[in-house]
Amino acid sequence: MIEVEVKAKINSFEEMEEKLAEIGATKTKKEFQEDIYFNSPVVDFAKTDEALRIRTTKENDEENIFITYKGPKINKEAKTRKEIEMGIENAQECSDIFEAIGFKKVRAVRKNRQYYSYEDFEISLDDVEGLDPYMEIEIGLNDGEDYTEAQNSIFELFEKLGITDGFERTSYLELLETFNIN
Amino acid sequence: MIEVEVKAKINSFEEMEEKLAEIGATKTKKEFQEDIYFNSPVVDFAKTDEALRIRTTKENDEENIFITYKGPKINKEAKTRKEIEMGIENAQECSDIFEAIGFKKVRAVRKNRQYYSYEDFEISLDDVEGLDPYMEIEIGLNDGEDYTEAQNSIFELFEKLGITDGFERTSYLELLETFNIN
Numbered sequence: 001m002i003e004v005e006v007k008a009k010i011n012s013f014e015e016m017e018e019k020l021a022e023i024g025a026t027k028t029k030k031e032f033q034e035d036i037y038f039n040s041p042v043v044d045f046a047k048t049d050e051a052l053r054i055r056t057t058k059e060n061d062e063e064n065i066f067i068t069y070k071g072p073k074i075n076k077e078a079k080t081r082k083e084i085e086m087g088i089e090n091a092q093e094c095s096d097i098f099e100a101i102g103f104k105k106v107r108a109v110r111k112n113r114q115y116y117s118y119e120d121f122e123i124s125l126d127d128v129e130g131l132d133p134y135m136e137i138e139i140g141l142n143d144g145e146d147y148t149e150a151q152n153s154i155f156e157l158f159e160k161l162g163i164t165d166g167f168e169r170t171s172y173l174e175l176l177e178t179f180n181i182n
Numbered sequence: 183m184i185e186v187e188v189k190a191k192i193n194s195f196e197e198m199e200e201k202l203a204e205i206g207a208t209k210t211k212k213e214f215q216e217d218i219y220f221n222s223p224v225v226d227f228a229k230t231d232e233a234l235r236i237r238t239t240k241e242n243d244e245e246n247i248f249i250t251y252k253g254p255k256i257n258k259e260a261k262t263r264k265e266i267e268m269g270i271e272n273a274q275e276c277s278d279i280f281e282a283i284g285f286k287k288v289r290a291v292r293k294n295r296q297y298y299s300y301e302d303f304e305i306s307l308d309d310v311e312g313l314d315p316y317m318e319i320e321i322g323l324n325d326g327e328d329y330t331e332a333q334n335s336i337f338e339l340f341e342k343l344g345i346t347d348g349f350e351r352t353s354y355l356e357l358l359e360t361f362n363i364n
Contacts, residue, residue, distance in 0.1 A: 041224045042284050052283055067270075069279045084278050088249075089269035096266050097251045101234055102224050103283075 002143060004080045004150045007136035008158060009166040013114075013125050016135055019161045025118035031059040035109045036095060037173050041102035046174065049073055052103065054091050065091045073169075080147045109172050121157060128172050130179070135163070184325060186262045186332045189318035190340060191348040195296075195307050198317055201343045207300035213241040217291045218277060219355050223284035228356065231255055234285065236273050247273050255351075262329045291354050303339060310354050312361070317345070 010016050020027075035053045039045050045052065049072040057064045064087065071082035088094050095105070109128065116123040124136040137157055139150045158164070170178070192198050202209075217235045221227050227234065231254040239246045246269065253264035270276050277287070291310065298305040306318040319339055321332045340346070352360070 040283060050282075052279075067276075067279060069282045071282065082282075084275055084282065086275040086279065087271035093266055093268040094249075097234075097249060097268065100232075100251045100253065100264075100266065101222060101285075 001083050001085075002074075002080060002141040002145065002147060003083045003138055004141060004147050004154065005136055005138040006151070006154045006158065007126070007134050007168050008163050009168060010125075010133050010135045010163065013127065013133050016125060016133075016161065020116050020118070020123065023118065023160060025116040025123060028115040028117050029059055030112065030114045031057045033057050033111050033113055035173075036091070037106040037109065038098050038103040039106050041104070046177075051171070051173070052098070054088075054094050054098075056091050065089070065094070067094060075147065075151070080151065107173065107176065109176060111172070118157070121154070123157075126172070128176075130176055131172060134168070134172075135161075183265050183267075184262060184323040184327065184329060185265045185320055186323060186329050186336065187318055187320040188333070188336045188340065189308070189316050189350050190345050191350060192307075192315050192317045192345065195309065195315050198307060198315075198343065199296075202298050202300070202305065205300065205342060207298040207305060210297040210299050211241055212294065212296045213239045215239050215293055215295055217355075218273070219288040219291065220280050220285040221288050223286070228359075233353070233355070234280070236270075236276050236280075238273050247271070247276070249276060257329065257333070262333065289355065289358065291358060293354070300339070303336070305339075308354070310358075312358055313354060316350070316354075317343075 034056045038052045040050075040052070043050075051068070051070040053068050055066045055068055057066075066085050066087055068083065068085045073081050099105070111126050111128040113127075114125040116125070120139055122138045124138070126134045126136060128134065137154045139154060141147055141150055168175070216238045219233060219235045222232075222234070225232075233250070233252040235250050237248045237250055239248075248267050248269055250265065250267045255263050281287070293308050293310040295309070296307040298307070302321055304320045306320070308316045308318060310316065319336045321336060323329055323332055350357070
């Protein structure tokens with residue numbers, strides 16, 4: 001799967017919630033996400049622009065755990081990249097396996113994420129521990145599909161929601177690492 | 183978890199099945215297991231005596247998938263080693279993730295395994311594609327528990343079943359690699 005995603009800093013969640021309601025976006029699930037990022041013993045994922053993480057999501061009483069690998073971004077404007085995600089049984093055992101085969105824990109990124117659905121878009125209002133409010137808009141493409149159109153449609157949707165600047169290509173992980181927030 | 187396991191070549195499954203019945207071992211599940219082994223980009227697992235595999239088990243219509251990491255053997259007689267095993271959702275996606283983070287597929291090991299239970303032991307009659315018949319006896323220990331006693335009790339059980347030689351410390355993977363059987 002190829003994901004095309006763009007995020008931008010926003011002024012407030014309340015303002016954006018109103019605008020999303022105005023255009024008719026549907027509020028879907030709200031969940032807490034804890035991502036534990038790992039770095040490779042072979043290459044520095046910060047330099048190769050890859051990511052390997054264990055994500056634990058909590059929504060009410062339901063907990064789900066995934067391994068996600070994200071490949072390097074393949075264009076500059078949006079974060080367009082290969083993503084492989086797979087459900088797993090146990091975050092601690094997975095972390096133990098990653099460490100046993102030479103991977104190192106980088107840090108955890110924790111956020112409350114409110115999802116919205118609108119046309120083919122998935123919109124997220126992200127309250128990341130230690131960071132300003134962000135909104136992310138994403139479209140999933142199948143391998144081989146053209147991403148330029150998808151990317152343009154994402155920027156059009158941002159404009160419709162009144163956002164024309166504040167776009168951020170840096171990941172939450174890197175933003176936290178830059179500010180060295182623990 | 184620490185697993186202590188010893189395997190030995192046997193003359194025939196039928197003969198061993200009779201002996202297992204005589205001592206009162208209980209036939210439990212029979213399953214087909216396909217293990218895909220991976221090697222590390224950092225070290226050669228064949229040299230460091232580690233293993234990373236994806237195991238898919240099939241028992242009637244039920245399929246289960248696991249990642250298993252096995253640490254180096256910590257003594258010479260039995261295969262005593264740290265093992266971490268975790269259920270996962272999808273073997274192909276897992277294989278894609280392992281390859282994306284630099285691991286290389288080594289080969290597949292396929293077998294029909296008949297499990298037996300006897301006291302604290304797990305006994306397996308292993309019909310491995312490309313190899314002679316083997317029987318494996320295993321005990322699981324918690325971290326820190328002494329393994330010498332466990333190991334001795336395994337050899338006593340082999341003797342009880344009439345097996346005093348043919349012990350094999352080499353893994354099925356290495357045996358297949360040695361004979362270069364595809």
